[in-house]
Amino acid sequence: MSDPSLASFEYLEKLPGTTFNKLYEQPSTALAIFRRMLPHLAKTFVMTLLYMSKPLPLADLDEWVEPNSQRERGDALSTLSRLHIVAITAPSRDNPQHVSLLPNFRKSLRYALTGGGNHHSFGVPSQDSDPDVTIEALDEYATSQWEGILHYLVHSVGGGRASGKLSESVTTLLTSGDLVRRPGSGPGAHGITKSGFSFLLQEVNAQVWTLLLLFIENSELLGMNSVEVLSFLFMLGSLELGQAYTTTTLTESQLHTLNQLVDFGLVYIPESTPTLFFPTRLSTTLTSDATALRSVGAGFDAAIASRGGESQGFIIIETNYRMYAYTSSPLQIAVLALFTKLYIRYPNLVAGKITQKSIGEAIRHGITADQVIAYLNTHAHPQLHKTPAALAGGPVLPPTVVDQIKLWQLETERMETIPGFLFKDFQDFKEYNDCSKYADEIGVLQWKSDGKRTFFVTRHEQLRDFIKSRKAREAAK
Amino acid sequence: MPRAIRGVLVKVDPSIKAIIVNIDAENHAFIIEDLDEDHLVIKENMVSVLKGRIDEILAAVLTVSNPNGAESDSDY
Incomplete structure (x- = not known):
């Protein structure tokens, strides 16, 4: 996932449904999950379903989605069902599929949005305060x-x-x-x-x-x-x-x-x-969205600046891989030492060099090239922002260094691994083709071979349902 | 009815894939399915073992690969 903090939510997805049911008894939880974890389309679905008294036929839901956005629709629905927010009835011959919000989540989100209920879920503010606490x-x-x-x-x-x-x-x-x-x-x-x-x-x-x-x-x-x-x-x-x-x-x-x-x-x-x-x-800021996240950083910068510490950017990288960092903080020096070879330390400056060995060392410790580059980028010295390339909207760091760091990573990381499921032994080409197309639409397809009638996906739950409903339809014909 | 098998999809260069196939030839403990020249499906619990074996073999084969010459420690 692109956002590292979203990765933490993978823990939540592993929880059993009963845990979710208990969690959703709290309006604050329902609201936090709604705000922080759902893609935009899923939020729209939830808002529309929120005050519906009856389950909605899945076919009606499809009409709200543009035909060429099937992938987003699948993605949104799968996130919603993995988080136990919606229930989709099993397909059968005479009853088309219906979708509805689970009762606990619906009740809590309504409370969260409109107020009401006696749940203390948003904390109980105290009348007394402490004047010293600013x-x-x-x-x-x-x-x-x-x-x-x-x-x-x-x-x-x-x-x-x-x-x-x-x-x-x-x-x-x-x-x-x-x-x-x-x-x-x-x-x-x-x-x-x-x-x-x-x-x-x-x-x-x-x-x-x-x-x-x-x-x-x-x-x-x-x-x-x-x-x-x-x-x-x-x-x-x-x-x-x-x-x-x-x-x-x-x-x-x-x-x-x-x-x-x-x-x-x-x-x-x-x-x-x-x-x-x-x-x-x-x-x-635990459950706020990305804009508020940046203000955490801003808040810390303000806190550091008010104590007379260094301002944000302090690292200068030259095209010859030399690195100069204007800092005396042991924390920052120690972080830099994770991926550079440091030579000299003055009271307010450390100098070093980024080498194949130092990057290799970092990668062996589990740091990725992208993390290193992102770190250098966010802490680049104002002087680097003044280079002609950066002023023209180009990269702040010297491109040679950035490319080289990535190349060094490629040299050590020779394998890309993706856990998931291999599907094979389809009855005929049509079955294979329908299933692999569906897998591609919902965005789980990783690899396929038409010749072998085999494909590899990251998740199998939705696909399993699809195969079952397809079977039911075939049988009906 | 199609079958679903749990595993890990591995994307590698053909050269590394050859090494993996070689390792697997000993006791067939790793590969579930050989897909094409740069894709394999291997057993989930064997990924780290396999990575370790590949690193060992590569370390033995590629003794010196430092295009920058000797680390220029002396230029300060």
Whole structure:
């Protein structure tokens, strides 16, 4: 998937239908899933179906879709049914297929949009507030907690020198999520792991989700109710920054979660008033869309700039692969050291070179060339933006370097693997042709051979239904 | 009725595919279906094993492949 934070939602798709049913009892969850996870066409479907009293014949739904957009339609419907939002009746001879929203989701989304019900699902704002807690203070708190976690990861590269201020539960979580290995936990096992490396290069929002999913998986082991934890997280996403909320309406699992989130910097609990909690920018943007994501970054830049830190761009890349980075932050230097060979370090500058070896090393650690390039791009020095090519709307980084990094990756990554299902042994060419065409329309086809009457798809559920309904139609003739 | 088989589609260069076919020839533990000259379907649980084997073989075959010559460590 193109958006790294969307990848985190693959976890959700693996949950069983009963879990979804319980999740959708909370209006905030229904709204968050609707806002964050659905393609535009699927949103339109949901909105149209929302106030319909009877199931809609699938054929009527098809009339809203332009004939040449069948792929988008299939994609939207498959996402909706995988997330257990719509139910499509099984096809039979005398009853055409019908589509309808599942009752729990419909009820919750109606509540979420129009208000009503007594569910506390959007948090209970508290009348009392704490004058000391300003938005700036919350930003600073979130930044320092989050950077603490990143520092811990980065320092484990340099030999396990932990910063010390991180709580035990967070380090345990990072270890169990295989982002770092504790020294001595196995032969050669020491410091940061592959997944830890790619974690470091992700966007903040994606990082937060990665950590939260780890936490959810862990909480299941501790006997906590993952549904309650999940719906609590979705609730956090709908809270307002700078507003105080009360903890008295929360369940025990949710209180435990809250304490953990304090360590991550997602919420802040003032010491004087332990029954109040304040969501920080990290949590209020959990379920917002891409534009709000950028404002997380903007929020952090503001926080860093106000503390007198460096401004955004600090890296200069020359066409001869030399790299100069104007920074003194150990975090940034450590990240750069993941994929460059550093030679010199001055008080405010590190200089190094991007080599085949250093990129190869990074790729072996699970970092992709695209991640490296994206990192360099977002942190490019303003001077690079002033080159004639960049001013004309061209690339900011020297194209030779970008191409070379990609070529180096191709040299090490010789295999592309796609998990899925191979379909073969069709009765006749017509059956093969219909099925492979359908697979292409719904966007799951990866490879096909007309000669062998064989094709490969990434998902088989819809195709299985298609084959069955096709069989039924054939039999009817 | 068509059959569906779970597996992993692998896209590779013909040269690498030859190596995979060679590895598989030992005990047929990897390949489910040989599709065409650059596509294969292999067993899901064997992907990482296979990647490791290929890296080993390539490391043995391609001893020196550094077009930049010796890493120019001395130019600072």
